[in-house]
Amino acid sequence: MSSPLSSSASPTAAVGRGAPRSHGYWRRNQRRFAPLIFVGPGALMFLIYVVIPIFRSMSISLYHWDGMGAMKWAGLGNYAELWSDPAFVVSLKNNVLWLVLYMLAVPAGLFIAIFLNQTVRGIRIYKSLFFFPFVISQVVVGLIFTWFYAPDFGLLFKLTKMLTGHGVAILADENYATYGIIFAGLWPQIAYCMILYLTGLNNVAPDQVEAARLDGAKGWRMLWYVILPQLRPATFIAVVVTVIGALRSFDLVSIMTQGGPYGATRVLSYYMFEQALSEYGYRMGYGAAIAVVLFAIMMIFISGFIWKMYRDETER
Template identity: 35%
Template sequence: MPRLPTPLTLPDGGHDDGRGGERDHEHTATHHDDNTPHGSGNTRGRHPGKRPGKHPGARRRGALARGESATAWAFISPSVLVILGLSVVPVLWSLLLSFQADDLVTPSRWVGLDNYRALAQDPHFSQAVGNTLLYTVLYVPLSIGLGLFLALVLNRRIRLVGLYRTLIFVPFVVSATAQGVLFSFILDPEFGAANSLLQHLGVSPQGFLTDPGQAMFVLVAISLWSGTGFCVVVLLAALQDVSPSLIEAARLDGAGRWHLLRHVTLPALTPVTVFLLLWQTINALQVFDLVYVTTKGGPLGSTTVIVYFIWEQAFKNFTAGYGAAAAYALALALLVVGGVPRLLRARVNRRTEGAAR
């Protein structure tokens, strides 16, 4: 039987792997350690007054990390510049502008809080706030309620359910400008298809967007046509995520459809419903495109919302400082809308943790 070859053992001073210098250094350090008396303070061959040098591998890793950071910043710098240029800088500039009297042409002058005091006394701004609140109060609960109803219907196994879901979601994809143009033709008091249909049904023609008593409700109806699809998609996804075991257990206990909806389905949809409530409220407070295309704030200011009021003051009346003050009043309202639910949720979590303890 052939014998296995005897492994070669290199001497301590061997340089076969390119690391002989390190071995010599370790050997010398060990030799110094053996000859150094205890308590002298010199360890591993370090001489007094000399600082140990940085290991070449550590220097290499540091240079590599710096190179990776530079590469990362090179990739994200365009996005950072866009965010700074289109978000941060305009926000700070408009904040300073809200304390000035500026018409975007002549040099501005500092007026302090005068713009905000004028807002508090402006009846047109009060009307815009009232119109925005009315639109929000009507649109938000109706869109969520109608979305929940349609989601419950489309959550069943019916024929062509995929087609129905697509048709309901398609209006959400259409831009607000296109919606405004479309419904301006349909709801035209003289030549629109809506009044033509009402005439065939024996109903007198309506003013729709030209009637101060109807214009806001018509805008809400148009927004429901387009915005309900988003609520349907979100709630439908949440419904399909409800545990089937909970529903089956409730049915075995004798629960009917109403009890299933009230005690099983709706509690499971609570987080999604809170999200939709916050999302739809923010969108309603910022409505502008639909108003601009259809009514331009009329008739008689019945559809002038806050964002349209800001645009009108800044770019139509050329009172940019006053418009910036109105914009920050809206920003404060949005901050309250977004912050209050978080505070309430944090308080509920603290109470829950306290009860668990």
């Protein structure tokens, strides 16, 4: 390897600093321009495709627009319409339901991680296989659970028929369908939380655990007072990714029920898509207004995350 380092790696070369001074403007100013050169391409792409569209969506939400013709000023009309739109209210409620129930993934992931945190033979394979659901696409997860829930022959239908005498076709029942989808979503999400906690458990300080053990701590008390405080970074990430996962839920709804039956399983992300880009019409302005509401909800969590990062950064 002929790196520029190895060619001049002798200690005397370091003394001769300032010798190559005569390399012109670039050489003298490179440290001033280097940040721009390195951050430029990525930042530009991100600006065009992420940052600017956020603001454009906000402005589109103030118009009536079918996506092609002229835009007609609507003021806050789209937002006013939202509150009297029962489909929007149902979507919002479902999003809250998703958020609350999705949180179960965090303790469930911790539970499985504790269960698997042993050193018996073949445990690595077990860990990978438990993680499996996270690797496959949500589209496939959705199809798998649609099959699992299918009326007449689905496993769940048969089970409920055996137990209660009549089977439940969960995705066709407007009272249960959302729960069915959330349950499917929990499957990969638990796997994700599990892997976060497995890594966290791996890094728990053994001396503290031993010391606590000598003091007679075990079981729940040990978990609560000794282990969980050390797992705080893992818990933080698990909560963040779970909140984001819950608010981003789109794939499963689209695959499993397409928002049905009777719109009972719509969530904001899906309803927005439906309004702006489907056979229901091209109401871009109204769709953008829904997206802005979803964005505002997400922003609460994003700000919290950034705030914590900011504190960590400036403390150092």
